[in-house]
Amino acid sequence: MTIWTSPQAFRREIREGRFTQQTGGQCPGFTQGNVAILPADYAAEFLNFARLNPKSCPVIGVTQPGSTRVPELGDVDLMSDCSAYCVFRDGELVGEAANLRELWREDLVGFVIGCSLSFEEALSEAGVPLRHQEQGTMVPVYATQIPNQPSGRFGGTMVVSMRPMKAADAIRAIQITSRFPSVHGAPVHIGDPSLIGIRDLARPEYGGSAEVRAGELPVFWACGVTPQQAIRSARPPLAITHKTGHMVMTDIRNSHLAVI
Known part of the structure; x- marks a missing residue:
């Protein structure tokens, strides 16, 4: 398997459907993130949930309502930059998706959560x-x-x-x-x-x-899979996460996340 070193080039491979595998080992030195996407009327509750559970849900990026972009993490587009997604309806996992072009709605808010x-x-x-x-x-x-x-x-x-x-x-x-x-x-x-x-x-x-x-x-x-358990309890009409192991790649270096 090719090991990509550029986050920008790697995201392009995923967006264009050429990379569909798990992302572990790709772009060494750069931060990968878990993803949770929810309707806007659930977003504030989820952000507070993350604040109350910082070990499981350390948020490193949030979109504006309706936007798919997370500019603080690079040219990241949550509509297409995970190599596989899980789709939940009313808290139940109903399927997977290669991208969210057919599922995205103007009321969705995306969260990127730190990954081990x-x-x-x-x-x-x-x-x-x-x-x-x-x-x-x-x-x-x-x-x-x-x-x-x-x-x-x-x-x-x-x-x-x-x-x-x-x-x-x-x-x-x-x-x-x-x-x-x-x-x-x-x-x-x-x-x-x-x-x-x-x-x-x-x-x-x-x-x-x-x-x-x-x-x-x-x-x-x-673990950043914890939001999937929280989604099951909240039962939003639509929620989307990354598929386990299929993370979103950012332009942030791991070394920049360390605190002294």
């Missing part, structure tokens, strides 16, 4: 092994029983991603990811998955799988 792919780059640079990368799969993602802070019609429970690590690597990962609050920040749980409502690590709801080996701990981070 950004802090994974920092972990790799620090020598922290990432099992799913070693295995060439997506990071495993699980629904939990950790309640979100509700905002109006939005509620539901947190979704998390998991990376197995030795204790020393987990400590280093906490130190590193704490510097990236706009892409989920530090872990929300380490150790026994049953304490957060996960019954079987071998059966993630989304993504791939990653074996937890002897001497390792499962380390859990809040």
